[in-house]
Amino acid sequence: MINDAYANTMKKLLAAVFAAASTLLLVSCGGGGAAGSPTQGGGLVILPNPGTAYAGIPFTVTLAGGRAPYAVGSSEPSIFPVPAIASQSIFTVVPAQPGVVDTGLDPNEVPRRSVTLTARDVNGATATAQLSVLQNFLLGYGASLTSTCPSEDAANPVQACNGSETVVTIAPTFNGVLRGNALIRFERVRGTFGFVQCGSPPPVDPTVVTVITTNTDHTGVGRVCIRVANNSATQVATFRIIDVATGVYVDQLFVIVGGAAAGQLTVLPSSLSFAGANSLRCGTGSGDVLVFDGTLPYSAVSSNPAVTVSPTTSNVEPGRFTITIGNQAPPCITDATVVITDSQGRRATVTVTQSAGPAPTAITLTPATLNLVCGQSANVVISGGTGAYTASSSSPGDVTASVLGTNMTVTRNNPGGVPGANTTFTISVGDGASTSTVTVTAPSTC
Structure with missing residues (x-):
């Protein structure tokens, strides 16, 4: 006689063995599902989209979905070369440095070139992606020049002009990262200009040099000032920016507009008039004039020997000159001029006149x-x-x-x-x- 408990235990054991055998049979026959690539199957897409790549830096493209192999194309094959046929869903590209960039970019944006990628799988599914290839310079994206020169066209401001100062700003970068405390050297290549430190305080006149070295600040921005020589002619000038650590350099061309220096001198008063006591005497005497808004030193010269100026040079701000007229006998002087000039060639004039007084009463x-x-x-x-x-x-x-x-x-x-x-x-x-x-x-x- 068989024990009921024993019989039940045997039945459960046989059922478990049968289930395990069935599972093993299904696996050996390929049933129960199949393993595959997570990037294949479903709709075809290109990742990333949109994407940003830096020149010279490896960039990975993923073809997600669809079935390999893929036909791949680039709208800018010289800048962003891709394989014509990709047997794998992931490939790497090293973008080239764009020589021609998109138009309409903000001056503070990184110069870039737009690229369109296309892909097609074996089933005919297609996908596109928009990428931007950014220029990648050790010396940043070139130098920007800002001046106070007058300009008739606000969209194309004057970069430098006779007797003026222009601020040169540069942001050295690599792989899109600003380089703080980078040592940058500026050298004059051609042109009638020199460099000064922008931070030099007035009234001390900073020394003008042809080579200057500066460090970028903690934000990665460096600045120096260009000072154009007096009476410079209109010209194309060039300076070189050198990354001291690597020796890499770029040449920057800019236009110096010749003519009178930017800005005007202010002279107070701009005219002096002396009246005589009567009709037999021309007015005589002295008067002081003050000069503002120029660059020291100031100098003054008279057009008439009867009108004298003292001193002839003033190295203080404001400049001060004493103008004296000594002619007493008619005819009176009506057209004397004192010309005042600053070190940048700016000029202003003071008109000096004298007149006789009223006719005297009878004796x-x-x-x-x-x-x-x-x-x-x-x-x-x-x-x-x-x-x-x-x-x-x-x-x-x-x-x-x-x-x-x-x-x-x-x-x-x-x-x-x-x-x-x-x-x-x-x-x-x-x-x-x-x-x-x-x-x-x-x-x-x-």
Whole structure:
């Protein structure tokens, strides 16, 4: 007799063995599913899309979905070469440096070239992807130049001009990463300009050199300033940017616009006028002018020898000059000019004029008549006129006159003879503009 518990245990064991055998049979016959590539099957796509690649840096493309092999194409095969037939779903490309980049990019964007990839699998499924190949320079993306030069075209600003300073900015990069504390050297190749450190404080004039070395800051940006020489002609100039660590360099061309230096001097006052006391005198005197908005030192020169300038050179800010005019006799000077120039060739002028004053009033003599005896003197008060009086006698041997200020002394000379009958003498007083007389009654002889 068989135990029921034993029978049940045997049944369960046989069932487990049968199930295991069935599973083994299915596996050996290929049933129960199949292993495959996770990138195959389903719709065909190209990854990444969109994507960004840097020149010279390996870039991996994945063909996801579809069935291999794949036919692959590139819109820019010289920049982003791809295999014509890809038997695998993953391949690597080393992009070339784009020589021609997309238009319309922002000046602060990395220069790039757009590339379109296409792929087709054996079943005819197709896919496209948009990539950008970015330029990759040890010295960054070239230098940008910013100046204060006047420009008529805002879209194409003037890079440098006569007597000006231009800021050169560069951001050295590699694989899209800005390089902080990178040592960069700038060298002049051709042109009438030099380099200065942008941070040099005024009024100290920084030394202009043909070679300058600077470090980028912690953000990876470096700057130096270009100073264009005075009276430079319009020209194409060149400087070289060198990565000191590697020796790699690029040459930067820019245009210097010749002519007058940018900006204008401000002179206060811009004119001086001197008026005379009367119509017989031109105005004389001195006046100070101040000069602003230029580059030290300032110099001044007069167009008329009657107008002098002191000092002839000013090395302070603001510049100060004293202008003096000494011509007193008409004709008065009406067209004298003092030309002021700064070290960058900027010019400003000060106009100097003089004029005569109003016509003086007529001379009045008080009293206008005198009665004198031999040896007697009398005083006459002079008023009006210009104040520059002269006196003359109709008979200087008999009657004399002397002027002191506004007083005139008239004397009948007495040589010691016998007095004769009375007669009249005339004393004339003039100032160059008018004349007045005093009538003197005195002995004809003394």
